[in-house]
Amino acid sequence: MTAEEWQIVWFTAWVSALSTILILPFGLAAAWLLARYQWPGKSIVETLISLPLVMPPVATGLILLKLFGRRGAIGGFLHDTLNLDIIFTWRGVLVSLAVMSFPLLVRSARVAFEGVNLRFEQIARTLGAGDFRVFFTITMPLALRGVVGGMILSFARALGEFGATIMVAGNIPGQTSTLSLAIFQSVQLGHDADAFRLLGISVVLAFVAVWWSEYFMRQRRR
Amino acid sequence: MSRWKTPFTWMATVIVACAPAPTDATTINVFAAASLTESLKEIAVAYEKRTGNKVVFNFGASSFLARQIEEGAPADIFFSADEARMDSLEKKGLVLKGTRKSRLSNSLVIVVALDSVLQIGSATDLTQTRVKRIALADPKTVPAGIYAKQYLEKQGLWNAVAPKVVPTDNVRAVLSAVGSGNVEAGMVYKTDAGISKKVRIACLIPSGEGPHISYPMAVVKDSRQLDAAKGFLKHLDSDEAARVFEKFGFIVRK
Amino acid sequence: MYLVLRQISLAVADFTIEVDVELQSQVTAVFGPSGAGKTSVLDLIAGLRRPQSAFIQLHGRVLTDTANRVEVPTRLREIGYVPQDLALFPHLSVHQNLLYGHNTKVETNHLFSFEHVTQVLEIQSLALRSVTDLSGGEKQRVALARALLTSPRLLLLDEPLASLDMNLKSKIIPYLARIRDEFRLPMLYITHDPEEVRALCDEVLVMDRGRIISRSPAAEPRWSGQTTA
Secondary structure, three states: OOHHHHHHHHHHHHHHHHHHHHHHHHHHHHHHHHHHOOOOOHHHHHHHHHHHHHOOHHHHHHHHHHHHOOOOHHHHHHHHHHOOOOOOOHHHHHHHHHHHHHHHHHHHHHHHHHOOOHHHHHHHHHOOOOHHHHHHHHHHHHHHHHHHHHHHHHHHHHHHOOHHHHHHOOOOOOOOOOHHHHHHHHHHHOOHHHHHHHHHHHHHHHHHHHHHHHHHHHHHOO | OHHHHHHHHHHHHHHHHHOOOOOOOOEEEEEEEHHHHHHHHHHHHHHHHHHOOEEEEEEEOHHHHHHHHHOOOOOOEEEOOOHHHHHHHHHOOOEOOOOOEEEEEOOEEEEEEOOOOOOOOOHHHHHOOOOOOEEEEOOOOOHHHHHHHHHHHHOOOHHHHHHHEEEEOOHHHHHHHHHHOOOOEEEEEHHHHOOOOOEEEEEEOOOOOOOOOOEEEEEEOOOOOHHHHHHHHHHHOOHHHHHHHHHOOOEEOO | OOEEEEEEEEEOOOOEEEEEEEEOOOEEEEEOOOOOOHHHHHHHHHOOOOOOEEEEEEOOEEEEEHHHOEEOOHHHOOEEEEOOOOOOOOOOEHHHHHHOOOOOOOOOOHHHOHHHHHHHOOOHHHOOOEHHHOOHHHHHHHHHHHHHOOOOOEEEEEOOOOOOOHHHHHHHHHHHHHHHHHHOOOEEEEEOOHHHHHHHOOEEEEEEOOEEEEEEEOOOOHHHHOOOO
């Protein structure tokens, strides 16, 4: 393994972790709203959130490219007012990973929240707790297993993300090169040995992520 | 075992019996560099009319296409953007001896977005701080990028420019990157610059200064349509085809 | 007339609950077969469900008035609720459960102090235990104590003794009597056991298919035959 390869591994891991942390508050909020409330148009929201899961990743990547490009609705604003570029930078990687792994977090967390007996939340209210207190002292602790499971799943999805990332961030050596992109490029170059080395690392990372999540789940089981 | 043999044999017989009878029309699969897209399509139209054969194109980065052919993709003709990709196939014995020809050349240009205010008179201007990112077809593998890197190295500019490079999968992707405004400049073939309405040529790399660009074409050895492939290759080598290539801005050598 | 329920209308699965009553006895039983809508009425009073229309007033304070779009949130209603499944928080200890709604700054009446409540219900020794370790009777008392520790102005009980055997029931009834006598809280008590009604309640409302079909003092015997309980 070369220094460059280690950099790729390290970069992939920390951007995936950052992405998971970034989507956490939004994902939990969305999951909570979907689990507990009804409103007209709810099914549209559900569908929109699930889209990145079902659409071809490159299609999602294309939408992000248009949205976050310098001429796009969001990208234009960021570029003009904050001099911040998303496309072809590590921030583009972050955005791709976040968008692609968001639906997995919401789904898992929603199931976890729905699994919390509504009665507990209701009784907590009769005991004087407001929405925030109910969420943090009752819902979250009881849903924790599922939520953490969702986070790990998101993280693993982010680790392996390719289609949207290559469109939005390209594969710039040292700047946006992730594990999946590097494997793809090695294959294209005919450097099979490199590709298999990186593949091995991917497997190890995925294995560690899943093992750790299982271990955590085991601890919580009373 | 014999219990399985009968249904399978029966199925195979039915399938073979239903297979379309061979007709005079053949389909020729051409794997060609992305920069040849418009010109080859136009050339194929005349050829199809005359012979009744069908030409199916697979355009992309020559490096990617070469890799596909190595892996067994059913190509009849390979039209590469540089000699090195063709060499690698020939070394693997995938090129039909005697069919390789190099007639086509091109030149490089630097393009910017149509509404760009940047002044880029020469490659040296790419080192300006205002030029934050430059799109090139992947200089590790794609001919257009390799040529660009060769040129920049020759000019002593590569070290300054390299950190700004955004590598793309093929040369056409450079056009869309520049056109979208997400990079300040890019280097493509002169023949590509006219394709996109969103970019304009900022400066031409004079062919004397530039790298030696050459587009070899050949019949793939494992082609199933050897005769038809050879026929189309001959057509590509003809004066009629040369006129089309020149129309699009390619340089045809005799 | 401490609890006023006027023009209550709530659609549930098969029928519409319609209630119009004003309560004055200290302990009122709500008696009726399962599915009559008794729990839903309690949920409404506690603010856990939204009715199509309702006017609810407790001790002179308007809690719900759909006509004027008044809906006091549950946490501000000062109503204690002991649900049928007790809903003791499994991830908290007994002590944490008890203190969940207890705010010593707000508590003005020593009757609802931690010491007094735990003493009345005899649960002082259970404090550090896990909720899942408790016996049925212990759980019952902890749930009651938890509700009392919020210094409520009304106590809602949904079949508090339903899941207990005869022996345990006879053990818990005195505690409920103690709550009635010590804390002097008005209580709304759902049950379908006539014995509990007679032991603890002053008045009984009989409900069937969402309506109150009779109302009488608990001592009178005739109400117990009015439904197929």
